[in-house]
Amino acid sequence: MGFDDLDEAMSQQDEDEETESEPGESSETARTNTMSESEPNQSSTTPTATVDTDDWKRQPGFPYDDAVQEAIYPRDTVWDQFEQLLQYDIERELVQEREHENVQKRELHDAALRVAMQHPDELIDAFEQTRK
Structure with missing residues (x-):
């Protein structure tokens, strides 16, 4: 079939993840440990005196590695x-009107899902309207 190589690739990835973790350690624990090792120690970093108050508008809200597809x-x-x-509406508003830079689709999709989670009744209504 056309997806035979996909099964092989997934098996290889599973094997690679198992070899990266220590014996008896779950892949989630290994991933957490790897992330902890690569992150700088927040308590040892000292903030600079000249912090731009709009710096949060220039950088994505979360790194690409935190996103799932x-x-x-x-x-x-x-x-x-x-x-x-x-x-044409949301990104334009963020960039032109609110002066954000480097707007990423992952951030927009994340925000849309969070808004949807805050309005479950509207999701239910929209679902039912589709069925009618």
Whole structure:
């Protein structure tokens, strides 16, 4: 089949992850330990005296490594409308009106999901409207 190599790649990745972790250590623990080792010690860093108050507008809200890629399955028309909303309305507002820089799609998608989680009743209504 066309996906035979995918199974092999996933098996190889699992083996690689197991060899990176210590015996008896879960892959989640190994990942946490690796992340802890690579992160600078926050308590030892001293803030500089000349911190720009708008610096948070220049950098993404979270690193790429914190993002996960998950598949969602909207209809083409809904996805196109969503992407247009993000690009032409939301991102334009953030960049031109609110002076943010380096706006990442992962941040916009994360924000959209967080808003959706805050409004479960509206999600239920939208779901039911689709079924009618």
